[in-house]
Amino acid sequence: MTGSETSQRPPGMLDVARVAGVSAQTVSRVLRDHPYVSDEKRQRVLAAVEQLGYRMNTAARALSSGRTRTIGLVSIATESYAGAITQSSVEYAADAEHYSVVGAQISTPDAESISGALRRLERLGAEAIILAVPLRTPDHRIEQVAEHLPTVTIGGSPVGKARALDVDQRAVARLATEHLLSLGHRTVQHVSGPGDWIDAVERTHAWHDVLTTAGREAPPVIHGDWSPESGYQAGLRLGADPAVTAVFVASDEMAFGVVRGLHEAGRRVPEDVSVVGVDDIRLAAYCTPALTTVAQPFSELGRGAVASVTARLEGRDDPTSDVRLSPRLVVRGSTAAPPA
Structure with missing residues (x-):
């Protein structure tokens, strides 16, 4: 095989063995995590793999080990x-x-x-x-x-x-709703996720429980689809009601849409309406205003x-x-x- 042909094909197990100075069988054992290989040889093989950019063929690995990993x-x-x-x-x-x-x-x-x-x-x-x-x-x-x-x-x-x-999705809703009530809001609106999502259902139940336990009226739920667009439509709707002062939104991305909708309706955040999201995505800390949210691990x-x-x-x-x-x-x- 010529040098040009070698440079055009991906590296194989024999190439790894040559660079590492070991047999192809040793390379195979290292790549299959076989225990009977010395640490010194294992490190040489792994260094050669990294140097050559070698990737073991999954089908070949399955045939040789009986496993696909x-x-x-x-x-x-x-x-x-x-x-x-x-x-x-x-x-x-x-x-x-x-x-x-x-x-x-x-x-x-x-x-x-x-x-x-x-x-x-x-x-x-x-x-x-x-x-x-x-x-x-x-x-x-x-x-x-x-x-x-x-x-x-x-x-x-x-x-x-x-x-x-x-x-714990109920804890997500409790943290958000109790935070808003602790600031002095009389009640909290909720923009939920889709009704066929367990997370959305759990959060809605807990939001309702927190309000009723506190003796507050639970407003009708507005259902979104996790998208900023659905949050935006909810924000326009909520912004038209001057009694709305606090909103718990089931995701940060929907919350961004809610804030935009409120802004277009002439409502300021947080001076007129407070907004809490869920997830703590990276953008949450850098939007204006920075978004209060419930972080999930x-x-x-x-x-x-x-x-x-x-x-x-x-x-x-x-x-x-x-x-x-x-x-x-x-x-x-x-x-x-x-x-x-």
């Missing part, structure tokens, strides 16, 4: 920050454990779509599943997958055979999910447990006492 991730097809940061957290954590992630996105969180996504991931060789979708009711097809593949749910999906990691969820499935795949004790993580209120410039 692949985690399947089911998520909603959305441009939201929550979905993006959860996915990137899973991918970073999986890479640190020398696993790859293959995704299957669905448009609606129903059992039929989820079971179809799981079938696709199984065909692609997924050894474990992370289900980051808000399924509301149990389904036997999803349970069957969780019986033979290590499975973790993020978002509260009721899968009996899966480990469940979630954020998305990165911790992603890392925990990967730690759970990889531990079970490797025969180790699962370091996680079914748990609801706590959110955190971040107070910024978009909330204040109501106007006199």
Whole structure:
């Protein structure tokens, strides 16, 4: 083979072996995490892999080891920050454990779509599943997958055979609503997410409970779809009512739309209307005014999910447990006492 032909093809295992000064069998053992390789040779092989930019063929790896070291991730097809940061957290954590992630996105969180996504991931060789979708009711097809593949749910999906990691969404709503009431607002409007999302339903219930416990009237809920546009339409509607002084919005992205709608309706934030969002996306601290919001530990969820499935795949004790993580209120410039 000529030098030009070598430069045009991707590096192979023999190239790694040549640069590292070891046999191809040693390279194979290192890449399969075989225990019987000295640390010195392992480091030489890994350095050669990094130098050459070598990537092991997944199919070849499966044939040689019987494993794909692949985690399947089911998520909603959305441009939201929550979905993006959860996915990137899973991918970073999986890479640190020398696993790859293959995704299957669905448009609606129903059992039929989820079971179809799981079938696709199984065909692609997924050894474990992370289900980051808000399924509301149990389904036997999803349970069957969780019986033979290590499975973790993020978002509260009721899968009996899966480990469940979630954020306490009722606490999200309590933090936001109680903060606004503590500033002196008589009641709090709520711009919710879609009614078929568990997160949105839990937040709405808790918002209503906080108001009724405090002896305040709960206004009608305005439903959005997580988009800034739906928040904008809600803001225009709320801005037309001079009695509105406080709004709890179910996502930061919708909250940005609410603030814009209020502004166009001639209402100032926070002088006339206070606004609280959810998620604490990066832009929340840099908009005008900076957005008060409830931060969710998305990165911790992603890392925990990967730690759970990889531990079970490797025969180790699962370091996680079914748990609801706590959110955190971040107070910024978009909330204040109501106007006199």
